[in-house]
Amino acid sequence: MSVFTAVAPETLSCxxxxxxxxxxxxxxxxxxxxQNSNFFVTTTLGRYVLTLFEAIPRxxxxxxxxxxxxxxxxxxxxxxxxxxxxxxYLGTLSERPAxxxxxxxGKSEMxxxxxxxxxxxxxxxxxxxxxxxxxxxxxxxxxTAWRTAAAARVRPFLPADEQALLDAELAFQAAVDYASLPxxxxxxxxxxxNVLWDGDYIGxxxxxxxxxxxxLLFDVAVTVNDWCTTADGELDPQRTAALLAAYHAERPFxxxxxxxxxxxxxxxxxxxxxxxxxxxxxxxxxxxxxxKPPAEYRDILRLRIAAxxxxxx
Amino acid sequence: MSVFTAVAPETLSCxxxxxxxxxxxxxxxxxxxxQNSNFFVTTTLGRYVLTLFEAIPRxxxxxxxxxxxxxxxxxxxxxxxxxxxxxxYLGTLSERPAxxxxxxxGKSEMxxxxxxxxxxxxxxxxxxxxxxxxxxxxxxxxxTAWRTAAAARVRPFLPADEQALLDAELAFQAAVDYASLPxxxxxxxxxxxNVLWDGDYIGxxxxxxxxxxxxLLFDVAVTVNDWCTTADGELDPQRTAALLAAYHAERPFxxxxxxxxxxxxxxxxxxxxxxxxxxxxxxxxxxxxxxKPPAEYRDILRLRIAAxxxxxx
Numbered sequence: 001m002s003v004f005t006a007v008a009p010e011t012l013s014c015x016x017x018x019x020x021x022x023x024x025x026x027x028x029x030x031x032x033x034x035q036n037s038n039f040f041v042t043t044t045l046g047r048y049v050l051t052l053f054e055a056i057p058r059x060x061x062x063x064x065x066x067x068x069x070x071x072x073x074x075x076x077x078x079x080x081x082x083x084x085x086x087x088x089y090l091g092t093l094s095e096r097p098a099x100x101x102x103x104x105x106g107k108s109e110m111x112x113x114x115x116x117x118x119x120x121x122x123x124x125x126x127x128x129x130x131x132x133x134x135x136x137x138x139x140x141x142x143x144t145a146w147r148t149a150a151a152a153r154v155r156p157f158l159p160a161d162e163q164a165l166l167d168a169e170l171a172f173q174a175a176v177d178y179a180s181l182p183x184x185x186x187x188x189x190x191x192x193x194n195v196l197w198d199g200d201y202i203g204x205x206x207x208x209x210x211x212x213x214x215x216l217l218f219d220v221a222v223t224v225n226d227w228c229t230t231a232d233g234e235l236d237p238q239r240t241a242a243l244l245a246a247y248h249a250e251r252p253f254x255x256x257x258x259x260x261x262x263x264x265x266x267x268x269x270x271x272x273x274x275x276x277x278x279x280x281x282x283x284x285x286x287x288x289x290x291x292k293p294p295a296e297y298r299d300i301l302r303l304r305i306a307a308x309x310x311x312x313x
Numbered sequence: 314m315s316v317f318t319a320v321a322p323e324t325l326s327c328x329x330x331x332x333x334x335x336x337x338x339x340x341x342x343x344x345x346x347x348q349n350s351n352f353f354v355t356t357t358l359g360r361y362v363l364t365l366f367e368a369i370p371r372x373x374x375x376x377x378x379x380x381x382x383x384x385x386x387x388x389x390x391x392x393x394x395x396x397x398x399x400x401x402y403l404g405t406l407s408e409r410p411a412x413x414x415x416x417x418x419g420k421s422e423m424x425x426x427x428x429x430x431x432x433x434x435x436x437x438x439x440x441x442x443x444x445x446x447x448x449x450x451x452x453x454x455x456x457t458a459w460r461t462a463a464a465a466r467v468r469p470f471l472p473a474d475e476q477a478l479l480d481a482e483l484a485f486q487a488a489v490d491y492a493s494l495p496x497x498x499x500x501x502x503x504x505x506x507n508v509l510w511d512g513d514y515i516g517x518x519x520x521x522x523x524x525x526x527x528x529l530l531f532d533v534a535v536t537v538n539d540w541c542t543t544a545d546g547e548l549d550p551q552r553t554a555a556l557l558a559a560y561h562a563e564r565p566f567x568x569x570x571x572x573x574x575x576x577x578x579x580x581x582x583x584x585x586x587x588x589x590x591x592x593x594x595x596x597x598x599x600x601x602x603x604x605k606p607p608a609e610y611r612d613i614l615r616l617r618i619a620a621x622x623x624x625x626x
Binding site for chain 1: 332333334335336357358359361382385386387388389390393394395396397398399400413415432435436439440442443445446514515559562563
C-alpha cells in the first residue's frame, strides 16, 4: 500500500484554507503507487488527489509539477497541479512536501486491445510534442547514470547466469548512440496502471514522477514493452503495430530511431529489471512498497535479445 | 443560434496541426451563447470547445483566456484554454481570433434548489478568492461607464414611465460608494446557463467573456438576481439565504457590503435591463442573437426598489 504518512481530516481542513477550493467533504487513502502517500480529497468545489512526497528531494519536485501543468494546459488529460492563493503548487503537510492535483476520471485497463494501444501511441506522441515547448530540464532519473549505479548495487545478489546477462547488456548498451536519437521530455513509466480509461478514450495519464529528459524512443520502448507484451513476454504483433503506427502518425520516426529500436527495447527492459531487482534485494527500510517480480523484465530482456523486433514504419 | 462563422472540418483539421491534441474526430456547432461562434471539437486525444470571437476586440481577449487558465490551475472547474505548440492560447481561424478550451462535463439546471444555490454561492466565493492573485486587470466591460452610455442609447426608445425609472435609478446609483466595497475579478454573468452540473456538483463554470475588475458584491448581486429569483421576480428566501451563507462562509461580507446590498441588487438588475433593452431596440446588423425580454429585469429592478432585501449575515 502507499499511504506511509497519515493525514488527519482536521489537519487537512485547516491546510486547505491556503487554497480557494472550498471545504473538505471527504478524505480517502489510496492503496496504489510506489513511492508517495496519496489521498483522494473531495471538497465542496471539486475532486483532487493529494500527494505527500516521501522520497523525491524537494528541489526536484517543481520540475514534475510544472511539467504536469504544462501538459494539462496543452490540452492533454494530465492532472494539473492546484495553485494555492499565493500561486504556489508545492506546500508542506505533515512535514512532507505536498501538492494537490486535479483528480481525473476513468480506470485502468489491464487487458488492452489493439484499439487501446493505438490510443496510447497517439497520446504518447501528444505528450512528446507538447513537451518540446517545456522550459525546464531535469535528466531522466532512471537514465544511463542511474543504470550503471543500480547495476553495481544489484549485481552481487544475482546468480552467475544473470550476472553474465547483465554484464553483456551493459556493454551492448554503452555502445548505443543515444545522441543520434531525438530527445525531449519522457513520461518514462507509462504502464497500464498509469492510464485511466473513460470508455475507449483516455481520461487520464498519471504518475509523472519518473519523467525527465531523454531519448523519446526510450519512452516508446517502455510503453511498448508493457502495453504490447503477452503473458509470456513476447510482443503481440497487432498491438505493437497499432501503438507504433498511431505514434508515428503524430511524430514520424527518424532513420536513427528505426536503426536503434531493438536496442531501445532492450534498454527499457533492462531499466525495469534493475529497479525491480533493487526493490527486491535492497528494500529501503520502512518502505511498504509492492515488490514486483524482477524475473518478468529479465525474461523480456532475454526475449528482445533473442528476437530483435523491427520498426516497420 | 450562435454559429455565425462556418468552419469546415478540413480547415479545422489543418489548423489543429498547431496543437498537440491529436486528430479531428468530430466537429459540431453549438446553438447557445450570444456573441461568439462556438463548436464542440472531439479529437483522438480529448474533447474541446472552439470559440471564434465575433465581437470582442482581439486586444481584450488575453485577459479572458489567461483568467480562465488562472482559475483552472487554482482547482476550479473552469475551462482552461489550450496552448498550441508555441505556447500561445490565441490563434486565428476563418479570419477571426480563435481559441480552444477544455470541454467540461455536465448540463445546466434551470430549476435550482437551495442546494444548488448553496453550491453556486461557495463556487462564486472560490472564483473571487482565486481571482485575487490574478495579475492582469481589465475593467468590467458592463460597469459604470458602459451603464451611462447604454442608458443614453436606450432611453429614447423607452415609454415615459420607464424613462422616469431609468433616470431615478441612474441618479440613485451615482451616489453609491463603490470605492468602499472590496474589488476583484468578477464573472459578471453567472446565470443558470453558465453553470454545468454533474449530478449535485458543479462540473463547469463557463463563459468568462464578460469578466472584469469591479466590486465583488456586484457579482453576488448578479448571481442572486438570477439563481434565487422566482418566476414573478421576487427573491426566494430559502435559495437566497443558502447562496449568501455559503458565499459568506468562504469570504465574509464586510459592513460596507451589508450596507450596500440593496443598492447592488438594483445595480445588477439595471445592468441586464439595459443590455437587453439595447439588444431589443438596437440590434446589431447581422447578429442573430436570442433577444431576451428586457421587461424581466425592468420588473426585477422595480421589485428590488420597492422591497429592499437585507443581507442578514
